[in-house]
Amino acid sequence: MKREHVTLKDIAKKLNIAVSTVSRALSDLPTIKDETKKMVMLAAKEMDYHPNLFAKSLKTKSSNTIGVVVPDLELHFFSSCISGMQKTCLENGYNLIICQSNESLEQEKFNIKTLQDSRVGGILISLSRETNSFEHLNQLKEHQIPFVYFDRVDENGSNSKVVINDEESSFEATQYLIRKGYKNIAFLCGPKILSICKNRLIGYQNALRSHQMNFESDWILESDLSRQTTSACIDFYLGLKNQPDAILAINDTVAIDCIRHLKKNNIEIPRQIAVMGFSNSPAAEIIEPNLTTVEQPSFDMGQTAAKRLLEEIRHPDALPSKVFTLNTKIIERDST
Amino acid sequence: MKREHVTLKDIAKKLNIAVSTVSRALSDLPTIKDETKKMVMLAAKEMDYHPNLFAKSLKTKSSNTIGVVVPDLELHFFSSCISGMQKTCLENGYNLIICQSNESLEQEKFNIKTLQDSRVGGILISLSRETNSFEHLNQLKEHQIPFVYFDRVDENGSNSKVVINDEESSFEATQYLIRKGYKNIAFLCGPKILSICKNRLIGYQNALRSHQMNFESDWILESDLSRQTTSACIDFYLGLKNQPDAILAINDTVAIDCIRHLKKNNIEIPRQIAVMGFSNSPAAEIIEPNLTTVEQPSFDMGQTAAKRLLEEIRHPDALPSKVFTLNTKIIERDST
């Protein structure tokens, strides 16, 4: 059973009125008689009318979809952000087109191009760990496509961003460990090209300094976030003569890999070495010992970023860019 | 710096040829001189031409996006499926619009309507646990919108589906437990409205029967997949005089909640009670003891579903529906 889509024309024909009248009625414009409006509404419902969004977009030069680019959809942090975005977008009649960069700059460029071709109204992006140039993003401005960074941002870019205060959160996490009595606190960092990593490292260093703590440059290691590298870092720590008694990891994934590898080496946690993470993913509650971590409001982050982007879409070039800094909270569990 | 989009017209004007010629050149149609084709291609690249997909879709009545509806984006199983879909879609020049039903039928209906309004070329869907009617899906056929089920399917629907053999996988999982020497094997099921739950239950029952095992109806419980309910089910098992010595759970989430609650009650796993799950999520490797589970090829499932949908989009009403049954594998770990 074939059935063509019902159009404004069909409704107009049936009611013997003009297409423009139908359009006005359905767009809820003021210049229309209440009676005809009701009539049109009724007919539209009866005939199962669905507006053709392509025609609408073609005409108005604005679409009802926004694009998202995340490094890895399977990481809970990002799927939770997306979940938040999805909610606000749906509430506002927008759709989400989702892309993954797989941590590759090349792929990220391609994603942006695809979204651009799809004429999205705006873009939400969290950078890949390879992203060291921003031309593919900044050219969006020339095309009048607003975009908002979240979590992994271009610090020097003039765009709106939604972040946590990485430096401060990391400072507080480190301070928490210091107050717990740990003396040799290591920092297992991620790719320093990412602002979140760079800033968390700074927060860690500032905390140590302001509490006049021991410090060894060997305690600062950089993992590429893979399990192998993290394990290798742990092995390195264990081989040190001045072994750390606590490890602050760049995120929960790395922290959990730490715990697993430490346990494999029969290190007791937290008695011999404590471990702390970043993000408060569901896995943090599952690993044993349960992971002490800095909670990042991922769902909220997604919502905030989406809300802001929608505003920028609605007020083109009227809005100065803005940085939203969300609060974090230390969740104390058994790994410290 | 404002910049309007470059259109076919702009290229035509610059080269002093007709719009239709430009269109033909860029569409790689045969009826065109090689020379002009090259000329147009060059100009298009130089002028940074991006086709307007809205106009294209409006004209051709087909869009390059497909929709996905999942119950919960934050569950790793689903985000992994989506990751697979994303890959094949991207390779084929399609975009993904993603919706969450949040396990609500009402929301699922709304999602379908939204996707329909967006004129997606097709839909990939895994049902909510509330979905007991399929009118909102079957009406898609009248609108010529193909859709493919994955994982949580309508068994009686005549659509293509991508599934695992739930009955057989569950039979084998149960048999595995039997061969391990467990005598009192319980089955902690999910909402039986879902075919996956119903069929896994059948597989479990068949396995017990064909091995002439003990069986108590009290051993079959139904969780709504929430942590509280699962804990309550465990409490119920522990209160039984004929206590189970192994629990086969409907999925990893439930299995992990089982383990956590059993440990809270100082039950040793697997010595006193063994636990087994379904899915092989990352958390299965993190929980202690590591969870024995049935691996479901989620990424592959997403790819297979997407590939099939694309075929159905390309050959409207030419294809008979097809069921893809993917293989599972028991991953033996320490919880059994």
Add this chain to the structure above:
DNA sequence: TTGTATGCGTTATCAA
């Protein structure tokens, strides 16, 4: 308050 006419950027049909 309503109708007429035009154009958004494509593709497709027909002549040339």
Add this chain to the structure above:
DNA sequence: TTGATAACGCATACAA
């Protein structure tokens, strides 16, 4: 091999 022109479905300026 190319060009002129008509649609696709909608919104909107303008006329009535």
